[in-house]
Amino acid sequence: MATPLTARIRSDGVAVDLASYEASGGYQGLRAALAMGSAGVREAVTQAKLRGRGGAGFNTGLKWSFVPIEDGAQHYVVANADEKEPGTMKDRLLMEGDPHSLIEGLAITALAIKASVGFIFLRREYSKCALALERALGEARAKGYLGEAILGSDFSLEIHLHLSAGRYMCGEETGLLNALEGKRATPRSKPPFPQVSGLWGKPTIVNNVETLVNVPVILRDGSEAFKALSLTGDGGTKLYGVSGRVRNPGVWELPLGTSAREIMERAGGMAEGLSLRGFIPGGASTDFLGGDKLDVKMDFDSVAQAGSRLGTGTMVVLDDRTCPVGMVLSLERFFARESCGWCTPCREGLPWVVRCLEALESGSGEMGDIETLEELSRRLSPGSTFCAFAPGAVEPLQSALKLFRSDFEDHVRKGACPWK
Amino acid sequence: MLSASERERIERAIAVAGDRRSAVSEVLMVVQEARGWVSDQSLADVAEALAMSADEVEGVATFFELVFRRSVGKHVILVCDSVSCWITGYEALLGQLRSRLGIGPGETTADGMFTILPAGCLGACDKAPAMMVDEELFVGVGSEELDRILKWVRDGRHGDAPHR
Ligand SMILES: Cc1cc2nc3c(=O)[nH]c(=O)nc-3n(C[C@H](O)[C@H](O)[C@H](O)COP(=O)(O)O)c2cc1C
Ligand code: SF4
Ligand code: FES
Numbered sequence: 001m002a003t004p005l006t007a008r009i010r011s012d013g014v015a016v017d018l019a020s021y022e023a024s025g026g027y028q029g030l031r032a033a034l035a036m037g038s039a040g041v042r043e044a045v046t047q048a049k050l051r052g053r054g055g056a057g058f059n060t061g062l063k064w065s066f067v068p069i070e071d072g073a074q075h076y077v078v079a080n081a082d083e084k085e086p087g088t089m090k091d092r093l094l095m096e097g098d099p100h101s102l103i104e105g106l107a108i109t110a111l112a113i114k115a116s117v118g119f120i121f122l123r124r125e126y127s128k129c130a131l132a133l134e135r136a137l138g139e140a141r142a143k144g145y146l147g148e149a150i151l152g153s154d155f156s157l158e159i160h161l162h163l164s165a166g167r168y169m170c171g172e173e174t175g176l177l178n179a180l181e182g183k184r185a186t187p188r189s190k191p192p193f194p195q196v197s198g199l200w201g202k203p204t205i206v207n208n209v210e211t212l213v214n215v216p217v218i219l220r221d222g223s224e225a226f227k228a229l230s231l232t233g234d235g236g237t238k239l240y241g242v243s244g245r246v247r248n249p250g251v252w253e254l255p256l257g258t259s260a261r262e263i264m265e266r267a268g269g270m271a272e273g274l275s276l277r278g279f280i281p282g283g284a285s286t287d288f289l290g291g292d293k294l295d296v297k298m299d300f301d302s303v304a305q306a307g308s309r310l311g312t313g314t315m316v317v318l319d320d321r322t323c324p325v326g327m328v329l330s331l332e333r334f335f336a337r338e339s340c341g342w343c344t345p346c347r348e349g350l351p352w353v354v355r356c357l358e359a360l361e362s363g364s365g366e367m368g369d370i371e372t373l374e375e376l377s378r379r380l381s382p383g384s385t386f387c388a389f390a391p392g393a394v395e396p397l398q399s400a401l402k403l404f405r406s407d408f409e410d411h412v413r414k415g416a417c418p419w420k
Numbered sequence: 421m422l423s424a425s426e427r428e429r430i431e432r433a434i435a436v437a438g439d440r441r442s443a444v445s446e447v448l449m450v451v452q453e454a455r456g457w458v459s460d461q462s463l464a465d466v467a468e469a470l471a472m473s474a475d476e477v478e479g480v481a482t483f484f485e486l487v488f489r490r491s492v493g494k495h496v497i498l499v500c501d502s503v504s505c506w507i508t509g510y511e512a513l514l515g516q517l518r519s520r521l522g523i524g525p526g527e528t529t530a531d532g533m534f535t536i537l538p539a540g541c542l543g544a545c546d547k548a549p550a551m552m553v554d555e556e557l558f559v560g561v562g563s564e565e566l567d568r569i570l571k572w573v574r575d576g577r578h579g580d581a582p583h584r
Binding site: 083084085086087088089091092117123124125126127128160162163164165166167168179180181182183184185241242243244245249250251280284314316318319322326327330331333334337338340 | 436437438439441442443444445446448449472479480483484485486487498501502503504506507508538539540541542543544545546547548552555556557
């Protein structure tokens with residue numbers, strides 16, 4: 001099975017250096033891109049049907065096409081390496097193991113949208129990634145893959161590594177842009193979208209790390225080969241992960257559209273003596289699916305049809321000896337703490353959600369609390385808040401209230417957590 | 421007053437960011453690295469160095485989780501309390517930290533050695549439970565590992581880190 005994103009990554013944890021990167025096809029994508037030119041690159045990526053791996057699954061080529069390419073103004077490219085969605089650990093793997101692939105992906109993206117400055121917005125906690133990227137940026141500059149007149153062309157690019165001082169909202173692309181400008185990472189209203197008015201008001205493309213790492217593969221192997229990597233109409237492989245109480249938690253690169261069951265097999269199935277009750281398919285802000293949904297294909301459209309979102313593609317599993325109310329409480333505590341406080345429903349609503357869940361979990365809750373939670377999920381739904389944070393925050397809550405209803409009610413009836 | 425070496429590092433941070441204001445979070449981290457935390461006086465100094473108002477700098481400083489506006493211990497322990505770690509043993513890990521250090525999240529040991537802070541997902545969910553001590557990540561932390569880690573840090577990080 002082809003694993004173009006992870007094939008180079010060494011098992012000893014040492015990052016791939018420039019020489020080994022080049023020896024295994026590295027920077028061939030950039031060379032091809034320079035030969036094709038900006039419009040050709042955009043066409044190739046659109047043909048490849050690459051969809052964003054940061055959570056929303058937006059078509060990457062289409063997103064790039066909104067940039068006013070020929071306006072002659074300064075444009076920017078940004079790698080979103082904030083990865084703080086609970087349950088997500090895939091971008092870390094790529095940056096620690098194969099930092100040049102991100103640099104090459106950013107360079108090709110910059111060429112496509114005619115940007116001359118790029119940023120890698122990295123969470124500071126990823127200190128190993130920072131070291132690997134610093135070194136790789138130095139190597140790439142020294143070898144002429146970055147800087148002025150790259151490989152003798154008229155394309156120039158400088159990439160800055162920005163270490164964030166930490167906050168989940170920095171991962172939301174407009175919050176990220178505010179943070180890069182030295183402001184609080186509260187979101188901006190859209191439209192205008194960053195593709196038109198982003199960093200310092202200039203056209204800007206923000207893409208997820210995994211998205212960008214796919215770009216050199218498209219340019220090197222061609223759009224058709226890229227599409228053939230996938231089991232669905234969308235192109236490429238996907239980094240899937242499993243965490244929770246399974247035998248062998250981890251991250252694996254598999255064809256896009258691999259079933260949840262096959263991914264669980266990679267994880268060795270549930271840990272000794274446990275069975276599966278449900279899972280969130282792609283990080284904290286995705287709806288729970290029941291344990292009977294293992295045959296769902298883990299691609300954007302199939303997971304949506306099943307009633308959730310692919311999100312980041314990293315599953316967190318709920319076993320039959322872990323309290324679903326406790327799990328949801330852990331998720332909502334994260335969201336309540338990370339709310340940026342800009343709009344009232346989210347700032348006030350999420351702490352209320354946490355208080356209701358705490359009451360239920362400790363045994364002092366009432367049936368009315370369950371209804372309050374349902375009401376709050378509706379009030380934080382898409383369109384009711386300033387950004388997508390709050391709707392994401394209530395996805396696991398609203399689905400848990402349906403799937404694990406009797407567990408919530410048992411807490412009230414017993415006046416205690418039945419799992420303790 | 422900022423030291424000469426802080427000023428030098430601040431100018432470098434501004435050069436890298438390409439603009440004074442954009443460097444603000446990095447500059448706050450420079451000061452914090454030198455002094456352990458960001459006091460009101462340091463905040464005012466940063467504001468002056470970046471030609472920003474103290475309120476603007478405060479807005480940024482209080483937004484970011486890794487900027488400390490109160491004094492912390494010599495070593496900061498970030499314990500992940502997010503979902504995968506919660507499922508696989510966060511509460512046990514926190515309990516062990518409490519019994520070893522006598523403090524909980526948000527508190528500092530009497531000898532000023534350790535502060536425990538709660539942290540959102542550290543991106544090591546497949547190796548949970550996870551925690552960081554200063555810049556170092558530790559995964560799959562059970563009771564014995566915790567003892568080795570604390571001893572290693574107390575002894576000044578001599579020898580290889582007790583990673584698993
Ligand atoms: C609250 C919030 C947090 C987010 N965090 C991240 C993140 O850490 N990394 C990421 O790539 N995208 C994150 N996103 C999605 C980004 O806003 C954006 O859609 C993405 O970076 C676009 O890249 P893509 O098109 O390559 O997927 C987040 C979105 C929201 C609403
Ligand atoms: S929904 Fe939440 S995170 Fe988004 S702007 Fe409102 S308060 Fe901030
Ligand atoms: S949930 Fe703890 S590291 Fe991700």
